[in-house]
Amino acid sequence: MSADPKYKRVLLKCSGEALMADGTTGIDNDTVERIAAEIASVSRLDVEVCVVIGGGNIFRGVSASTHGMARASADYMGMLATVMNALALQNAIERLGIETRVLSAIPMASVCEPYIRRRAMRHLEKKRVVIFAAGTGNPFFTTDTAAALRAAEMGCDVLLKGTQVDGVYSDDPLRNPDAIRYERLDYMDVLSQDLKVMDASAISLARENNIPILVFSIQKPGAFSDVLTGVGRCTIIEQ
Ligand code: UDP
Numbered sequence: 746m747s748a749d750p751k752y753k754r755v756l757l758k759c760s761g762e763a764l765m766a767d768g769t770t771g772i773d774n775d776t777v778e779r780i781a782a783e784i785a786s787v788s789r790l791d792v793e794v795c796v797v798i799g800g801g802n803i804f805r806g807v808s809a810s811t812h813g814m815a816r817a818s819a820d821y822m823g824m825l826a827t828v829m830n831a832l833a834l835q836n837a838i839e840r841l842g843i844e845t846r847v848l849s850a851i852p853m854a855s856v857c858e859p860y861i862r863r864r865a866m867r868h869l870e871k872k873r874v875v876i877f878a879a880g881t882g883n884p885f886f887t888t889d890t891a892a893a894l895r896a897a898e899m900g901c902d903v904l905l906k907g908t909q910v911d912g913v914y915s916d917d918p919l920r921n922p923d924a925i926r927y928e929r930l931d932y933m934d935v936l937s938q939d940l941k942v943m944d945a946s947a948i949s950l951a952r953e954n955n956i957p958i959l960v961f962s963i964q965k966p967g968a969f970s971d972v973l974t975g976v977g978r979c980t981i982i983e984q
Pocket residue numbers: 759760761762798799800801802804805806807819820821822823824826827879880881882883884885886887888889891
């Protein structure tokens with residue numbers, strides 16, 4: 746890496762699927778270690794790092810509710826799944842020598858700290874990686890919305906969405922070779938064209954709080970630090 750990071754405090758949103766190995770579900774240790782290494786390398790650049798992790802590799806509320814389960818109960822299970830992912834990630838990051846705290850929006854005192862905004866701020870100032878677990882703590886929301894919410898609360902300079910591809914495309918590039926990749930988008934472009942980046946409430950929240958969103962590939966080694974120094978490939982969504 747050549748340049749200095751352009752941002753001081755960032756929030757990385759990773760879906761639970763980013764922790765799976767190809768063709769499986771659940772948590773894959775090698776994959777978790779790879780993502781932990783990406784996070785550790787950014788933390789070593791003196792960037793304050795927040796992480797919001799999804800739970801879709803383990804449980805998704807909407808899918809369960811289509812099979813008859815009460816949506817709110819299913820969503821609570823989804824939020825618990827994010828706590829498992831957060832603990833796996835914390836463990837892997839700490840094995841790399843970086844202090845990490847998990848703060849859960851659903852208090853569970855014997856497992857991790859409860860989410861308290863000022864405490865989270867203090868951890869960041871002490872250069873600890875802070876992983877926000879259990880989404881927003883409310884059913885009928887997503888971890889994308891939790892990411893935008895925590896980024897606003899923490900005063901993050903940027904929200905990074907780690908995906909399977911290197912930006913936002915007009916269509917799924919893995920299925921459609923003619924899909925166009927966007928270098929830059931306005932928040933309103935994403936909403937009006939219904940581009941599948943993050944859900945609409947997350948985009949609106951980022952827009953209202955003027956937080957740029959960088960969409961990049963979490964699969965590409967070194968990409969997290971590269972996009973922060975301006976040399977990596979990503980799509981930027983801003984005003
Ligand atoms: N969830 C929720 N409220 C939140 C965040 C998440 O109810 O604030 C539940 C919801 O059921 C969701 C699941 O947790 O399906 C996992 O989160 P998400 O689908 O956002 O994970 P990802 O797709 O990023 O892996």
